[in-house]
Amino acid sequence: MRFLLTNDDGIYAKGLASLYQELSRDAECLVVAPEIEQSAVGHAITIFRPLMVREARKNGNALGYAVAGTPADCVKLGIRELSGGPVDLVVSGINRGANVGINVLYSGTVSAATEAVILGVPSLAISLDSHKDADYTYAARFARKMAAFILRHSWKDIAVNVNIPALPEGEIKGVVVVKQGRARLLENFEKRVDPRDNTYYWLAGETHLAADESPDSDASALRQGYITVTPIYYDLTRYDVLKELGDKVKTDMESLF
Amino acid sequence: MRFLLTNDDGIYAKGLASLYQELSRDAECLVVAPEIEQSAVGHAITIFRPLMVREARKNGNALGYAVAGTPADCVKLGIRELSGGPVDLVVSGINRGANVGINVLYSGTVSAATEAVILGVPSLAISLDSHKDADYTYAARFARKMAAFILRHSWKDIAVNVNIPALPEGEIKGVVVVKQGRARLLENFEKRVDPRDNTYYWLAGETHLAADESPDSDASALRQGYITVTPIYYDLTRYDVLKELGDKVKTDMESLF
Numbered sequence: 001m002r003f004l005l006t007n008d009d010g011i012y013a014k015g016l017a018s019l020y021q022e023l024s025r026d027a028e029c030l031v032v033a034p035e036i037e038q039s040a041v042g043h044a045i046t047i048f049r050p051l052m053v054r055e056a057r058k059n060g061n062a063l064g065y066a067v068a069g070t071p072a073d074c075v076k077l078g079i080r081e082l083s084g085g086p087v088d089l090v091v092s093g094i095n096r097g098a099n100v101g102i103n104v105l106y107s108g109t110v111s112a113a114t115e116a117v118i119l120g121v122p123s124l125a126i127s128l129d130s131h132k133d134a135d136y137t138y139a140a141r142f143a144r145k146m147a148a149f150i151l152r153h154s155w156k157d158i159a160v161n162v163n164i165p166a167l168p169e170g171e172i173k174g175v176v177v178v179k180q181g182r183a184r185l186l187e188n189f190e191k192r193v194d195p196r197d198n199t200y201y202w203l204a205g206e207t208h209l210a211a212d213e214s215p216d217s218d219a220s221a222l223r224q225g226y227i228t229v230t231p232i233y234y235d236l237t238r239y240d241v242l243k244e245l246g247d248k249v250k251t252d253m254e255s256l257f
Numbered sequence: 258m259r260f261l262l263t264n265d266d267g268i269y270a271k272g273l274a275s276l277y278q279e280l281s282r283d284a285e286c287l288v289v290a291p292e293i294e295q296s297a298v299g300h301a302i303t304i305f306r307p308l309m310v311r312e313a314r315k316n317g318n319a320l321g322y323a324v325a326g327t328p329a330d331c332v333k334l335g336i337r338e339l340s341g342g343p344v345d346l347v348v349s350g351i352n353r354g355a356n357v358g359i360n361v362l363y364s365g366t367v368s369a370a371t372e373a374v375i376l377g378v379p380s381l382a383i384s385l386d387s388h389k390d391a392d393y394t395y396a397a398r399f400a401r402k403m404a405a406f407i408l409r410h411s412w413k414d415i416a417v418n419v420n421i422p423a424l425p426e427g428e429i430k431g432v433v434v435v436k437q438g439r440a441r442l443l444e445n446f447e448k449r450v451d452p453r454d455n456t457y458y459w460l461a462g463e464t465h466l467a468a469d470e471s472p473d474s475d476a477s478a479l480r481q482g483y484i485t486v487t488p489i490y491y492d493l494t495r496y497d498v499l500k501e502l503g504d505k506v507k508t509d510m511e512s513l514f
Contacts, residue, residue, distance in 0.1 A: 042300030043362045050457040105300045175514045177503035179494040200307040231498050236489040237436040246434035257432045
């Protein structure tokens with residue numbers, strides 16, 4: 001078995017090291033991760049410049065390939081060029097901070113998993129709900145169990161997005177399968193002036209979730225102390241309005257075409 | 258009425274100028290667009306560095322605000338800071354090249370529209386299926402009609418993704434509402450060696466769509482000469498497997514938790 005491991009916190013991140021330690025018990029693990037932190041890059045890919053790749057080491061040990069690109073770049077390059085054979089599973093994480101609600105769209109960690117599915121490889125994104133330098137041990141153990149679960153059931157065409165509460169193991173309430181919610185960060189911009197009197201803006205205040213959250217969503221379940229599991233993929237179609245929009249376009253066709 | 262206009266080809270792009278010319282007949286149009294081309298940045302946002310903003314001009318005329326950031330940054334900043342009042346509609350485009358199938362995920366143009374919906378503003382992304390320096394006149398006229406359509410029906414919580422075939426007006430077959438398909442670009446990497454003998458990779462061959470395409474998808478309909486209209490939003494949940502995954506997790510709970 002061959003797993004491809006990546007993240008968006010960069011190749012030297014502690015969460016990735018914990019993931020490697022656990023998953024390499026079951027599979028050959030190839031690490032292809034961003035050279036530097038890529039949080040909030042979403043599903044960006046690099047097309048207008050080349051991707052520099054180097055073999056990264058830490059304390060004399062090979063870590064894997066460091067790519068001067070995004071998490072989605074790492075997955076494309078890992079699967080297409082660097083893996084040396086078929087990849088059975090892509091695992092992305094362990095992210096520092098939860099990826100729930102609308103943040104899933106901004107997340108490099110989750111986008112890496114989505115990219116894997118686009119390329120036909122099942123995947124797992126895993127995040128720990130803590131921005132502090134937390135202990136990834138439990139999350140890594142859960143990732144190993146969830147990886148085995150995904151492979152055992154031969155899931156095709158889904159990325160599994162997992163979030164782990166930052167609680168002592170004994171206080172975690174269970175595992176629930178929930179939808180991606182609509183929770184979003186409350187953002188504002190700080191307006192500043194540079195040394196040459198030019199105005200600039202800096203996105204700030206992204207730490208609190210908006211409260212408009214249904215109880216069966218990832219954000220709610222995570223807040224209540226559950227491990228959340230959400231199947232996602234790459235289709236943004238709003239199916240629930242597809243027919244209504246179609247009918248209205250037909251009715252209004254004369255004004256449109 | 259106040260519209261916010263953006264794109265991913267950059268503030269000086271011809272497609273944006275055509276859009277401005279048509280839409281400013283109906284509304285006050287504020288342009289907030291990337292300083293430089295941002296194709297394939299997906300839903301990336303800028304959080305680790307400030308956003309420089311300047312008022313751009315061309316031939317002495319004010320064009321709007323040029324932002325050294327992504328399309329999603331432009332929408333956030335435009336709505337939150339620069340608009341000077343409520344925005345009724347965000348329009349993103351006219352993109353040089355179609356945004357159908359899996360490309361919707363990589364598209365800065367579409368991500369700008371999705372960001373608007375996240376912020377509670379209806380939106381329209383519009384793309385012309387040509388990478389040459391095409392004529393945007395018809396696409397801009399259609400954008401004006403579709404903007405009126407969206408506002409007339411008070412659509413909430415959807416971004417409307419529109420693709421226009423690169424055909425003479427008389428050869429366009431009609432307007433259809435279709436889902437986002439699974440068409441993807443056939444990609445490969447070119448492996449090269451730099452002047453210092455380092456290996457690098459460049460994403461290439463992204464011009465042909467894979468053929469695995471259902472007939473009611475955006476890519477198929479566009480190829481057949483139709484204008485495609487797809488309602489999208491920001492939820493990646495794969496609802497069709499939510500229950501099955503939930504059942505399997507419950508069955509396997511002992512091995513997971």
